[in-house]
Amino acid sequence: MVIKLECGDLEVSLKALKKLAYIATLQSYGPVNISSESFFGKLFGEKEEERIKVEEHDSGKVVVDIYIEVEYGVKVTEVAKNIMENVSHVMQNVGGCEDVEVNVHVTGVR
Structure with missing residues (x-):
């Protein structure tokens, strides 16, 4: 993702946006675990950070699946609402994304 600044362009990687x-x-109220979306992910133990997907579309829209x-x-x-608001706020204010869509998928209850 490229952000236009007065003094040049700033490129932000999708990995950095995923970390944000x-x-x-994690700072939101309610989630116990960021769980894997697939059986194989649970079986082979994906890292929590890999259970978040961030995609950038040609239109500049950033889609986050958690x-x-x-x-x-x-x-x-x-x-879910709290997570959507927090992630959207951080992505817009810290990540520099103008158009953000956040999808929260609840895979279980503990």
Whole structure:
């Protein structure tokens, strides 16, 4: 992703954006575990950071998919909404993304 500045261009890698999304998710209320989306990911133990997908489309839109497990007894919709708001805020203000779509996939309850 390239951000136009007065003194030149700034290129931000998708890996850096993924790390921002990961930190913002951990700072949100409710998620117990950032879980793997697939059986093989769980079987072979993917790193938590790899369970977040960040894609940039040609239009400049950044799409973030996060797979989480939530704590038993919490409102899943509130947790998902909180994560969406936090990740979107961090991606826009810190990452420099103008158009961000955040999708939260709840894969389980602990």
